[in-house]
Amino acid sequence: MAATVATTETVPEKLVRVSVELFASQGYAQTSVQQIVDAAGVTKGALYHYFKSKDDLLFDIYDRILSLQREHLEEIVARGRGAEATMRLVCEDVLVTSIEWMNEGATFFRSQHMLSQARQDEVKRRRREYNDAFERVLNAGQREGVFRTDVPDAVLIAHFFSDVHYLSQWYSSRGPLSKEKVASELTDLFLASLRPVPTN
Numbered sequence: 001m002a003a004t005v006a007t008t009e010t011v012p013e014k015l016v017r018v019s020v021e022l023f024a025s026q027g028y029a030q031t032s033v034q035q036i037v038d039a040a041g042v043t044k045g046a047l048y049h050y051f052k053s054k055d056d057l058l059f060d061i062y063d064r065i066l067s068l069q070r071e072h073l074e075e076i077v078a079r080g081r082g083a084e085a086t087m088r089l090v091c092e093d094v095l096v097t098s099i100e101w102m103n104e105g106a107t108f109f110r111s112q113h114m115l116s117q118a119r120q121d122e123v124k125r126r127r128r129e130y131n132d133a134f135e136r137v138l139n140a141g142q143r144e145g146v147f148r149t150d151v152p153d154a155v156l157i158a159h160f161f162s163d164v165h166y167l168s169q170w171y172s173s174r175g176p177l178s179k180e181k182v183a184s185e186l187t188d189l190f191l192a193s194l195r196p197v198p199t200n
Contacts, residue, residue: 012050014040016064019057020107028058028111059119062108063126065101069094070130077133083141087194088187090137091160095183098164099171106168131157138194147194160190 009017018039022031033054037047051057076089098105112123134157141147148156163186171182 011040011042011046012060015042015047015050016057016060016104019054020061020104023058023107023111024103028054028107028114055116055119058108058111058115059123061104062112062123065097065105065108066126066130068101069097070133072097073130073133073137077137082146083137083144084146084191087137087141087147088191090134091187091190092180092183094164095167095186096179098167099173099179099182102168102171109165141194145196148196150197156194159193163190 015036019031019036022035022039031054033044033047036054036057037044040047051060072093073090076086076093079086079089081089112120115123135153138147138153138156142149167182171177171179173179
């Protein structure tokens with residue numbers, strides 16, 4: 001489900017929304033700036049006031065999701081709860097927000113290879129920052145003895161985010177599972193995979 005369109009939608013929010021719709025329906029490469037401004041009901045001058053290029057629009061789609069998830073992660077960590085409780089809240093938030101912004105996320109991941117090299121490098125940098133913050137939660141649990149240490153951190157983290165990235169392939173808001181139910185169940189499975197393996 002895409003983010004809800006507010007009645008007080010700003011010009012940049014409208015430009016991002018219609019860009020997502022056009023990129024999803026006809027592809028990033030096939031969508032022109034003129035089509036975007038026509039669909040948004042604004043001038044090219046208005047678009048270029050907020051975004052330097054179509055690249056900037058595509059990057060902004062991703063940046064909005066990642067910035068929101070990073071803000072939530074930092075707020076959850078600041079609560080000072082144990083590592084397992086913190087990891088649960090972080091994972092559930094990532095899954096719920098990814099479902100809420102599924103169209104935006106799917107659109108970005110299909111088209112990110114078309115970004116300029118500078119923008120691709122920026123995406124990698126911001127993704128690494130989030131990954132490092134997520135890994136710190138994992139490491140805290142390892143120090144507490146509640147998360148396993150026999151599997152490399154990168155593998156454990158990839159295991160979780162592979163589920164996140166696969167959501168758009170199967171989840172539908174019109175189906176029987178709510179976003180909260182999916183988030184809870186997938187988080188349960190991930191946390192079970194993090195628990196130390198008993199030794200004989």
